[in-house]
Amino acid sequence: MRITGSCSGGELKLRFSGELDHHSAREAMDAVSERIDALLPRRLTLDLSGLGFMDSSGVALLLRTEKKMRELDGRLVVTEVPAQSLRVLRAAGADKRLTIRE
Amino acid sequence: MRAINEVRVEFPSHSGNEAFARSCAACFAAQLDPTLEELGDLKTAVSEAVTNAIVHAYPDKLGTVGLKLRVLEGGVLEVTVRDRGVGIPDVARAMEPMFTTGGDERSGMGFSIMESFTDGLRVRSAPGRGTTVVMLKRLSRREES
């Protein structure tokens, strides 16, 4: 898993690439949390286009990130979700709890 | 049902082996010429079952996880994931959506995902003895569909 990003005008954009599973999720969650805490963005956009694989560990990461942003009065937007990740989000019912933009 | 082809692998419950296990299943399934979507569903279901063995079955030690892959007649792939870990006291309850003993790093949706991404899911477990998850996945041969 690799996370790259940029921040401007209160918006933090992060791009995930690689495979998001239980093995990689903890480190990824720590990296996302660290950046949110340091930059306190009003809006976090997560670009998932580089994800070759995601399972329920990724679902938990996205839901925790959404909650964290909400608690900071901010907002999470998930974009460019690959087909396999979207199927997992739907099967877990998490697509309804997240803002997903095509 | 008669198996046409079969492989068995065993590996220690290192989290790094989650990727190995789902790739292994995808490679074995390739002989049935599945679609990309079917392969994605298979990898996801295998990842869920293997992650459960790694996370829940052996919470504070390393154990052995077994993965058995069989091609059955009619283009059906059978996947068996087995551990000798702590076991599940109430399987029906564990399989309910959102049920988790794993805290906020888990979503409690693993079994629901396995169920919706396969064509059959059977779970056998005994506390202190371990858990066996058997999944069936019908893989269409692309040239026939």
Ligand SMILES: Nc1ncnc2c1ncn2[C@@H]1O[C@H](COP(=O)(O)OP(=O)(O)OP(=O)(O)O)[C@@H](O)[C@H]1O
């Ligand atoms: N192999 C196993 N050994 C022992 N307990 C298990 C095993 N597999 C599942 N469980 C129990 O069943 C519960 C539900 O499993 P499920 O995969 O649906 O959700 P989860 O693993 O908690 O979360 P998620 O899969 O969404 O990350 C687990 O929290 C755990 O208590």
Ligand SMILES: [Mg+2]
């Ligand atoms: Mg699970």
